[in-house]
Amino acid sequence: MDGAGSPTHPGHDHVFLGAGHERAERRTWWVIGLCGAMMALEIAGGLAYGSIALVADGLHMSTHAGALLLAALAYSYARRHAQDRRFSFGTGKLGDLAGFTSAIVLAMIALLIGYQAVARLATPVAIRFAEAIPIAALGLIVNIGSVWLLSGGHHHHGHDHHDHDDEHSVVTPAGLLLLSVFEDGVPPVFRLRSPGGLSLSEVTIETVRPDGTRQVFHLVDRDGCVESVETIPEPHRFTASIRLQGNIYPVRFEEQEHEAHGEAHHDNNLRAAIVHVLADAAVSVLVIIGLLLARTFGWLWMDPLAGLIGAGVIAAWSYGLVRDTGAILLDMVPDQRTENAVRRAVEAEGDRLTDLHLWRLGPGHLGAIVSVATTRTSQGPEHYRRLLSRFPALSHVTVEVQHA
Structure with a gap:
């Protein structure tokens, strides 16, 4: 039995922070100041003008400020202790811990707003609409x-995963060819197509x-192409020579595994901060709608x-x-x-994968024991x-080899 405790990349460290860690930290501090000022204005305005939904929005904003402070402190602590050897796999998951805590705070906010909304449904109060509506709009x-500051102009949703390599363009005297490796739910095969209708028989x-x-x-x-x-x-690292009408057109495949940009890549600390602010934005919209309808038709309820609908959105x-x-x-x-791609890569040459552990170390970083x-x-x-080196997200790999 041979063991190897070193990672895929020699001379590694245990810094598994997200690529935009410091930028996200700075933006979080900016938003804390902005939310803190608005929080005070909404609570004061809601109490002065009699809008429970506006007070709820302000209270929600106050908990956002606290949650954002938690996110900022998590960023700062993770960065300052990234090289601390007491953390066996670095501090990359500290953001996930902060995100989990923020989610619990969100749930408590939903319960608080729901309770206050039910109480006001039972006992309506007069509202000074002229003052309350502008403050809600400002919120x-x-x-x-x-949200714009936190996202930095980029979206943070998962990207679609394409189960094939990008198409390689091949220019021939007879026309353009497009060659790809296709593996959408099937074993990988070549697919070749000609946009100009060139015969590929x-x-x-x-x-x-x-x-x-x-x-x-x-x-x-096969379906408008040839397969x-x-x-x-495996692995898909080779030169593929297309033989057409007596000519040879080489195409180089340098496989880099396209992992799904889902939970392996999300910065959940930043995601939690954005969710807090988005939740508050949703409540603000509902507050404005509720106040306008209440003023127009006299529907104080x-x-x-x-506020009750906003509580449901936040809870979800x-x-x-x-x-x-x-x-x-x-x-x-x-x-x-x-995980399935790692298994295929190891077993492609007839070996047997007896054990595989795959877990997240931080945004964009995975650990593996093989x-x-x-x-x-x-x-x-x-x-x-070397087989696993084409998986960019595998930042710390331990390999154990058992010789039969």
């Missing part, structure tokens, strides 16, 4: 500005790998009803954040696609680390 503007593809291994792939018609009959073994967002951050803190597999059984006595841990 919405502040929330929109806060006599085309073959031959791959040459870095060790000199060659393989010929025959193509058949290889033979499947492509619309104001607390707006809180649940999603608790679910995702809790899974990371419990070291659940963060990306099933990556145990392999092989009959090839010359195969050591370095071989499997």
Whole structure:
């Protein structure tokens, strides 16, 4: 049995912070100041003008300021202690812990707003609409500005995952060809298409790998393109030569695994901060609608009803954040696609993966423990680390080799 405790990349450290860590930290401090000022104005205005929904919005903003402070302190602590050896796998998951805590705070906010709204439904009070509505509108503007500051003009949603490599363009005298590796729910195969309608009936593809291994792939018609009959073994790192009308057109494939940009890449600390501000923006919209309807039709119950609906929205967002951050803190597999791809890469040459542990170390960083059984006595841990080097998110890999 051979063991290897070193990671994929030699000379590594244990800094597993997100790529935009310091920028997110700065923006969080900016938003804290903005939310703090608006919080005081909304609470004072709601109490002075009799709007429970406006007071609820202000209280919600006050808890946002506290949650944002938690996020900022988590960023600061994680950055200052990133090299602290007391943290076996760095401080990258501190943001997930802060996000989980923020989600609990969101749930408590939802309960508080819901309680206050039900109380005001039972006992309506007079509202001074002329003063309350402008303050609620100002609160919405502040929330929109806060979201823009936190996001920095970028979205933070997951990206769609494409189960094939990008298409490679090949220019020939007869027309353009597009070659890709396709593996959407099927074993990987070549797909070749011609936008100009070039006949591909006599085309073959031959791959040459870095060790000199060659393989010929025959193509058949499939849904407006041609597809290889033979499947492509892992890893997808080779030169594919397209043979067409007596000419050869080489295409180089340098595979880098395209992991899904889901929980493996999310900065949940920043996500929690944005969710707090988005929740407040949603409540602000409902407050404005409730106040306008109450003023127009005399429906005083619309104001607390707006608060009740806002509580439901906040509770739903809180649940999603608790679910995702809790899974990371419990070291659940963060990306099933990556786990399956790692398994395929290791077992492509006939070896057997006896154990695999995959967990998140921080935004964009995964740790892995891989145990392999092989009959090839010359195969050591370095071989499997090279196989896994095409997974950019695998930042800390331990390999154990069992020789049968």
